[in-house]
Amino acid sequence: MSTTASNQHREAPAKPTTPAGKAADYLDQRTSIGVLVKEFARKVFPDHWSFMLGEIALFSFVVLLISGVFLTMFFEPSMALTHYEGQHPANMHGQLMSVAFASTLEMSFEVRGGLLMRQIHHWSALIFMAAIVTHMMRIFFTGAFRKPRELNWLVGMTMLILGLAAGFSGYSLPDDVLSGNGLRITDGVIKSIPVIGSYTSYLVFGGEFPGAHIVPRLFTIHILIVPGLLLALIALHLFLMVLNKHTQYPGGGRTDDNVVGFPALPVYVAKMTGNFFIIFGVLALMGATMAINNVWNYGPFDPSPVSAGAQPDWYMLFLEGSLRLMPGQGTEWVIAGFTLPLNILVPAMVVPGLLFTFLFVYPFVEAKVRGDEREHHVLDRPRNVPTRTALGVAFLTAFIILALAGSNDLIATHFHLSINSITWVFRVLIFVGPVFAFWVTKRVCLGLQRKDRELVLHGHESGRIVRFANGEYIEVHRPLDEQERWLRVNYHAYEPLRIEPKSDARGVKRKGYGADRRWQRLSRFFFEDRVEPVTPAELAAAHAHGEHDELAPAEHPAIGAGVGAGHGTTQGH
């Protein structure tokens, strides 16, 4: 306190004159917030449209909170039974239903703007999950999860799972037939767990499904626990982002030791605010014009009816597809009186377990096989890490095949196909598709890298053909400028791990050799096929060769062309 006072004495700053200035001064004198504002206003962020994908998730979450608060004012999470008295919709009038369902109808048809809010909330949820997935793709394919951001990747993964939990719990609240079908599947999955399954189901539902407790319980999860955790993790996510600094795309002058971009104020604050209004606007427009989850079409929950086209929201569709693909016959084993329902356990537990485990451990596995401890602040171009890119595409292929399998009935009706054939095709594709996608993607990446090499060494084709006095024709190549070249040569092609020998000079076996061997094998899978960036020496040699072009035929092979796969591409144009 005393230092502040003496500061004021010494400098005697001019009194602010504008109302905003006075308010800021008032606040600053009491909180010293000016220090923080100065720090943040000057903080530099790199610029790229793909850095705004996370913002879509963040701002749709804000919309979710705002519309969700509105909905809680009218929703009654009770499974008590009532007769619906409202005149609208006509098909629900006088029907027996739970209070939760009735209050959903009243909220939609009696409350002014209620249906709009419900639809905005639901569309925001779909977009929230879609934005998270898209944001994750950007992080994955550019390698933004590398040191020091592995922890933030884990925070993000946890938020993805919380997002699924939020979506699932909210989807089940209205207590309509469709969401009840989802809960029924959940119940079945819980019961399929050996030994503890039926006890757990009774615990979750407070008795036999559906019971009278699940809606209030999901309500607490949906409006308190999950959003609370999400908020805390979003804060942590953003804090870690600021702490680690933002990554930047490769380009001239951008290194792991600097950040090239614009200050937060005014550039990013303006952009973020603009983006927020666009996102809010698009979500409101979707809620206003596109119907979503019209629960009165399905009616109040009753365990017996299941309508055609009963599916979960898109982010759960992969689980539905996984269940639909699993053959039922011969996969339910009865061992000593206990049923082991592999037809449910495998698709509903093992498949998502594998998918999520892959996402959770990937950054750590990759760091290990890369064998480097450096910090990475410059992003990778996806082509420069072919195996990672290929693994990511293979993962997405599996996810998309599962989601399509979950929509097999709609594919059948809309493309006039046999649902049985579609299911069999997907059963094969779920194994073959990802492998094929991996292979194709890796080849494409390596091809693009070779193309880059060729560009760097020989420049752009200009299309200008020159004829020499001796009758020889050559095409003139325009060399790349500095920026273009930097982008294409400034990466590191990792080599497979080198490990210590099996035994030392005296023939004593080394501890941990087996594990090292396994990591080395994995590392080879990652980095055996690689295209090295053009070295300065190669570039100089190519340039010398280029000048030579003016005198001699261009068909001569390039001199000292790089390592490995680079050879082929440096010859003959």
Add this chain to the structure above:
Amino acid sequence: MKALAARRHHRFAPAVLLLLALLVTGGVYAALAPSPASADTASTADIETGKKLFQANCATCHGANAEGSPGVPSLVGVGAAAVDFQVSSGRMPMQMSGPQAISKPRQMDEEQTAALAAYVSSLGAGPAIPTDAQVDPADGDIANGMALFRTNCAMCHNAVGAGGALSEGKFAPALWETTPRNIYQAMLTGPQSMPVFNDANVTPEEKQDIIAFLVDQREGSAGGNALGGLGPVSEGLWGWAVGMGVLIGAAVWIGAKSS
């Protein structure tokens, strides 16, 4: 009574009783059985025209006397309702064989259809074509129709009648454009993969309620564009296409502004 008691053990008594029982059973059946096909409106001339149409368009598969052939049903006793449903919805005459007959623009006009129906129903009694009053959606109870529809129909036809898949390329068609009369007839006759919902199972009034519910669905959704009424898959698809499409587009636009 004495006279009856005396003749009780007459050796013809069982035969007389049997005859009486048969007469009563037959009489009650005649009184209570569903009325046979539009016999009252069908003239012999109609039947003759129908027969000619049948032999020209249907006999190749169904046989000269509608007795059917391997894989093709006999039409004796299917009734006028079945004929009217199949022909007026364009399913018959069938264009090509496949998992099931596809609805297409009708090939026969009202009169021809009526003549065909008269001919087929003259071969054996079956359900009659419902009257306009029976299928009028205005008289149905939408809420009851919804309850019946979701218990009996939605598992194949989707919750709002948007259609659904069956095995091996067969499907339950969307009901957006099906006429009320055809909806009624389909329930009554159970065409192709569809089960029969006879009048004991779903009463005529209940059938009318279902029609009222389905016609009400054509008004569209209170929430805006119904996106085909297909549920979460189409919502997800549109969410990605429209929502993420526009938002990523906006991000690219904002990101491009200064760099």
